[in-house]
Amino acid sequence: MAPLTQLTADQIQPLLDDWFEVEFTFRNTGVLAAALAQMSAGEQAFVLDWTRRIASTHVEISFQFVEQSTRALSLMDERMIEAWVLQAMDIYDRSGLYPGLKVIREIDLFVRQGRERASGCVFEEEAGVLLPFVQGLSGRKLKVEQGDHTFTDSEVIFLPAVMAHLPDKQDNFKLYKAAVAHLWAQARFGTFRVDLEQYIAAHPTPDLALRCFHALESARLDACIARELPGLHREMALLREKLGDADVPDGWTSVTAGLTRREATAADALRLVDKVIGSRLPATSCYQGRLKPAEVTAVLEKRLQREQAQLRVTLKLIEDELKEWREDEEAPPGKFEVDKKPDMSVPEGFQIELLLDGKSIPIPDDVQDTMTSILQDLGDIPDEYLVPAGAGEYELKDYEEKRLDPEDVWGGTYHEEGAFLYHEWDFRRKHYRKDWCVVRELPAKPSHDGFADRVVIKYRRLLGSLRKTFEAMRDEDRLLKRQIYGDGVDIDAFVEAWADVHVGLEMSDRLFTRMHRDERNIAVMFMVDMSGSTKGWVNEAEREALVLMAESLETLGDSYAIYGFTGSSRKRCEIYRIKTFDEPYDDEVKARISGIEAGDYTRMGAAIRHLSHLLREVEARTKLLITLSDGKPEDYPDQYRGEYGVEDTRQALYEAHRDGIHAFCITIDEEGQDYLPHMYGAANYAVVKDVEKLPLKVSDIYKRITS
Amino acid sequence: MEARILKPEEYFINEEPYYQPVGDEIEVFEAAYRNQLPVLLKGPTGCGKTRFMEHMAWRLKRPLITVSCHDDLTASDLVGRFLIKGGETVWLDGPLAAAVRAGAICYLDEVVEARKDTTVVIHPLADDRRVLPMEKIGELLEANADFCLAISYNPGYQSVLKDLKQSTRQRFIALEFDYPDAGLEQKIIENEAEVAPEMAHRLVKFAHMTRNLKGSGLDEGASTRLLVHAAKLIHDGVDPVVACRAAIAQALTDDADMLTAVNELSASLF
Numbered sequence: 001m002a003p004l005t006q007l008t009a010d011q012i013q014p015l016l017d018d019w020f021e022v023e024f025t026f027r028n029t030g031v032l033a034a035a036l037a038q039m040s041a042g043e044q045a046f047v048l049d050w051t052r053r054i055a056s057t058h059v060e061i062s063f064q065f066v067e068q069s070t071r072a073l074s075l076m077d078e079r080m081i082e083a084w085v086l087q088a089m090d091i092y093d094r095s096g097l098y099p100g101l102k103v104i105r106e107i108d109l110f111v112r113q114g115r116e117r118a119s120g121c122v123f124e125e126e127a128g129v130l131l132p133f134v135q136g137l138s139g140r141k142l143k144v145e146q147g148d149h150t151f152t153d154s155e156v157i158f159l160p161a162v163m164a165h166l167p168d169k170q171d172n173f174k175l176y177k178a179a180v181a182h183l184w185a186q187a188r189f190g191t192f193r194v195d196l197e198q199y200i201a202a203h204p205t206p207d208l209a210l211r212c213f214h215a216l217e218s219a220r221l222d223a224c225i226a227r228e229l230p231g232l233h234r235e236m237a238l239l240r241e242k243l244g245d246a247d248v249p250d251g252w253t254s255v256t257a258g259l260t261r262r263e264a265t266a267a268d269a270l271r272l273v274d275k276v277i278g279s280r281l282p283a284t285s286c287y288q289g290r291l292k293p294a295e296v297t298a299v300l301e302k303r304l305q306r307e308q309a310q311l312r313v314t315l316k317l318i319e320d321e322l323k324e325w326r327e328d329e330e331a332p333p334g335k336f337e338v339d340k341k342p343d344m345s346v347p348e349g350f351q352i353e354l355l356l357d358g359k360s361i362p363i364p365d366d367v368q369d370t371m372t373s374i375l376q377d378l379g380d381i382p383d384e385y386l387v388p389a390g391a392g393e394y395e396l397k398d399y400e401e402k403r404l405d406p407e408d409v410w411g412g413t414y415h416e417e418g419a420f421l422y423h424e425w426d427f428r429r430k431h432y433r434k435d436w437c438v439v440r441e442l443p444a445k446p447s448h449d450g451f452a453d454r455v456v457i458k459y460r461r462l463l464g465s466l467r468k469t470f471e472a473m474r475d476e477d478r479l480l481k482r483q484i485y486g487d488g489v490d491i492d493a494f495v496e497a498w499a500d501v502h503v504g505l506e507m508s509d510r511l512f513t514r515m516h517r518d519e520r521n522i523a524v525m526f527m528v529d530m531s532g533s534t535k536g537w538v539n540e541a542e543r544e545a546l547v548l549m550a551e552s553l554e555t556l557g558d559s560y561a562i563y564g565f566t567g568s569s570r571k572r573c574e575i576y577r578i579k580t581f582d583e584p585y586d587d588e589v590k591a592r593i594s595g596i597e598a599g600d601y602t603r604m605g606a607a608i609r610h611l612s613h614l615l616r617e618v619e620a621r622t623k624l625l626i627t628l629s630d631g632k633p634e635d636y637p638d639q640y641r642g643e644y645g646v647e648d649t650r651q652a653l654y655e656a657h658r659d660g661i662h663a664f665c666i667t668i669d670e671e672g673q674d675y676l677p678h679m680y681g682a683a684n685y686a687v688v689k690d691v692e693k694l695p696l697k698v699s700d701i702y703k704r705i706t707s
Numbered sequence: 708m709e710a711r712i713l714k715p716e717e718y719f720i721n722e723e724p725y726y727q728p729v730g731d732e733i734e735v736f737e738a739a740y741r742n743q744l745p746v747l748l749k750g751p752t753g754c755g756k757t758r759f760m761e762h763m764a765w766r767l768k769r770p771l772i773t774v775s776c777h778d779d780l781t782a783s784d785l786v787g788r789f790l791i792k793g794g795e796t797v798w799l800d801g802p803l804a805a806a807v808r809a810g811a812i813c814y815l816d817e818v819v820e821a822r823k824d825t826t827v828v829i830h831p832l833a834d835d836r837r838v839l840p841m842e843k844i845g846e847l848l849e850a851n852a853d854f855c856l857a858i859s860y861n862p863g864y865q866s867v868l869k870d871l872k873q874s875t876r877q878r879f880i881a882l883e884f885d886y887p888d889a890g891l892e893q894k895i896i897e898n899e900a901e902v903a904p905e906m907a908h909r910l911v912k913f914a915h916m917t918r919n920l921k922g923s924g925l926d927e928g929a930s931t932r933l934l935v936h937a938a939k940l941i942h943d944g945v946d947p948v949v950a951c952r953a954a955i956a957q958a959l960t961d962d963a964d965m966l967t968a969v970n971e972l973s974a975s976l977f
């Protein structure tokens with residue numbers, strides 16, 4: 001590599017002028033160029049490279065980056081500067097220009113946080129471990145989320161965005177884990193079984209009382225954790241020492257001795273509050289977080305009603321099911337009860353059995369979860385919970401969190417409920433934009449107009465031969481000859497061998513024939529371009545081709561799915577379900593094919609990512625993703641046009657490839673542009689001039705892939 | 708595949724295989740056997756189905772022939788085939804035919820994995836005809852009165868494609884197996900691996916943690932078999948956390964986050 005040469009201000013300025021579009025923005029680049037000219041050749045190259053990359057996202061951010069670059073180089077190494085810039089762009093992506101610029105301006109803040117981050121743990125990175133960790137623990141399945149404080153509302157555990165109390169990263173992770181365990185223990189061992197909110201409200205010094213209760217409860221929960229999770233308990237004790245919280249005031253241990261017994265409850269801790277009020281309390285370790293009684297009460301009240309409803313509705317279902325088996329319809333319905341079998345290995349001290357008229361019946365998994373949760377709140381399943389719901393008594397919908405409908409995103413306020421988020425590759429930044437595209441799966445509009453039947457008639461001759469072509473690929477028994485073992489005798493081989501023996505040669509042992517079946521095990525996903533440019537004959541051709549394809553594939557019996565894609569911005573990528581893998585090719589599907597119409601623009605990357613995601617879920621040895629498109633890039637609006645879109649699509653295809661998905665693209669328009677072969681690779685790309693050739697093309701792909 | 712010479716008399720089980728009954732499965736199996744009804748064992752992997760069959764074979768004093776089905780297994784692998792010996796073709800019974808002749812118990816493990824044509828030979832054996840069609844030699848083999856057919860099937864992880872057909876499942880007496888409850892499972896581990904009750908207890912607890920994760924990150928929780936494996940390592944002096952990692956966590960998942968979480972769970976117990 002040639003050594004870098006230092007550039008002069010005169011050489012630098014035109015570059016900046018170009019990137020900053022000075023022609024239109026009239027920025028003064030002279031000062032900046034002069035400053036850059038002072039840097040070493042290596043620094044110049046580094047800063048200029050990033051200036052160009054940032055400018056591709058936003059000129060103003062890039063401009064301010066250059067303004068700060070001399071300071072940045074004096075404060076940080078290159079790796080850290082990169083992190084700083086990427087954070088600014090991530091925040092710009094998510095929250096807009098002003099917050100993005102703020103990161104660039106507040107360089108000192110970033111440097112300070114950077115130090116923390118070097119040894120600290122970031123919630124986002126650890127959530128993937130913390131969630132299964134807490135869900136593996138017994139009891140109600142809790143969620144973990146990032147929040148401003150460390151606490152739980154008895155359904156969600158909130159944790160801080162960064163944990164950096166200790167100088168060692170590993171220890172900070174352990175702090176997260178300790179927080180999860182401690183808050184889980186609050187929910188599991190009945191901290192919320194006392195009405196704390198009421199108690200505190202009635203107390204003359206509420207804040208102090210809450211602190212005392214928290215300290216006492218922590219002592220009790222610690223003992224619970226020691227019994228239940230001894231390994232973790234040891235680790236937590238070590239953490240307390242490292243944090244400097246290990247010492248307890250004199251007399252504390254004897255006050256709390258009673259709380260460490262197995263039978264101790266939160267009520268016992270509450271009774272001790274007034275005894276310790278005024279005396280010194282042990283330090284609250286950071287992982288113990290805080291108690292928020294009001295939040296808990298709100299969540300608890302809703303849950304109690306919801307779970308009572310859920311249980312009673314399910315019991316009603318069980319009752320109805322059993323009724324069908326009973327001869328005597330008039331007989332009074334049975335009575336549900338629960339029986340407690342003592343079991344000291346669980347915190348409740350017993351296991352629950354569901355009885356109907358005194359006979360034990362198996363508990364379905366979801367009912368088991370509900371009952372576990374109720375037990376955790378109430379310590380028992382009250383009788384009124386065991387009365388099957390009356391007809392129409394509950395509308396379970398009322399108790400579920402309001403689900404937003406992906407279809408009316410734009411109806412009310414914008415929401416991302418029910419949508420899938422996918423990263424997008426920004427080739428200039430050489431980084432993903434996180435959760436950048438919002439993809440929604442929508443039902444396709446059927447059009448019952450006999451289109452498919454007309455296509456079948458129009459191409460009946462072609463279909464006949466297509467079926468034959470595809471039939472030839474069906475699982476066929478092949479007769480293997482000259483096998484060592486087999487089901488039949490290979491007469492030719494046998495005769496030869498016989499002759500060999502007579503002339504004194506050694507006899508071959510390959511004398512059998514055997515049937516061998518190659519089972520093709522394929523799942524094919526058709527991804528149909530529904531962008532605006534397909535309007536007209538291309539759309540018609542796509543629909544005809546799909547009918548022909550479906551008719552041909554039916555003879556094979558392979559599983560296949562058809563989805564259409566269009567959209568108008570990264571927040572609105574739409575995927576239309578035309579045929580899922582599980583659906584049969586029936587009149588409804590035919591009508592949906594007929595109903596495919598040209599929409600707006602396309603973001604191919606997002607569509608590929610979503611459909612690969614679906615393909616990953618199906619079980620098949622070979623997975624194909626076949627795109628039908630007109631190959632017109634002009635569709636792409638805003639920034640997705642041109643190289644950006646091409647590179648993101650390439651990246652999405654690469655991700656699919658990594659997951660073992662074979663991607664192909666068939667364009668229907670002869671004028672398809674040359675960027676498609678660039679994305680799919682020449683071998684995986686074909687132009688088909690007329691519709692009739694399309695199914696043949698697919699059968700070619702099949703043969704290539706399976707032989 | 709090398710053809711094996713099967714001598715059913717070698718398949719007698721002389722010593723009682725340890726089996727801890729979980730419900731009334733032994734009585735039901737015995738009743739099915741007395742009435743010449745075929746049996747279907749349903750249940751997740753590693754919950755004692757194979758062990759149960761060994762135990763029943765010992766109890767009923769019949770030889771046990773087990774065939775693990777896989778997706779290359781054809782009907783002729785079960786029924787038999789011709790071999791050449793000294794210039795002549797010789798017929799060799801497959802394991803199913805051998806069992807039918809000798810009045811053994813034939814156990815087809817994971818039967819849905821086999822190719823579809825195997826059902827053709829299983830069906831006539833599994834209804835009151837009790838015959839095995841031997842197409843290759845044009846014979847119909849009538850089952851010995853002591854013959855018994857048992858198949859197993861794990862409804863959990865099979866895909867829809869590989870579901871057991873109604874026409875097959877409706878021929879069998881079904882026994883449902885699941886992981887035993889905590890107390891029994893602990894006893895099994897103590898028995899199989901000779902570890903202390905406290906250790907077995909914690910292993911069972913760990914198993915429950917992984918079973919809590921079934922459906923939220925894990926396809927299956929730890930089976931009794933995996934617990935026995937871990938316990939054997941521990942009995943041999945391996946540190947419990949290491950044993951759980953090697954014998955259980957690694958077997959359950961390849962996902963890095965999930966592995967970490969599962970390992971953290973076991974570390975929190977010991």
Ligand SMILES: Nc1ncnc2c1ncn2[C@@H]1O[C@H](COP(=O)(O)OP(=O)(O)OP(=O)(O)O)[C@@H](O)[C@H]1O
Pocket residue numbers: 725726727728729751752753754755756757758759816861887895899931932935
């Ligand atoms: N009820 C039981 N009594 C004694 N041992 C048992 C019992 N259940 C499980 N085990 C232990 O678990 C191990 C695994 O059981 P087994 O091999 O029978 O499982 P399986 O149900 O046949 O599994 P797969 O479906 O994977 O074949 C046994 O070797 C034994 O150690």
Ligand SMILES: [Mg+2]
Pocket residue numbers: 756757758816
């Ligand atoms: Mg088995």
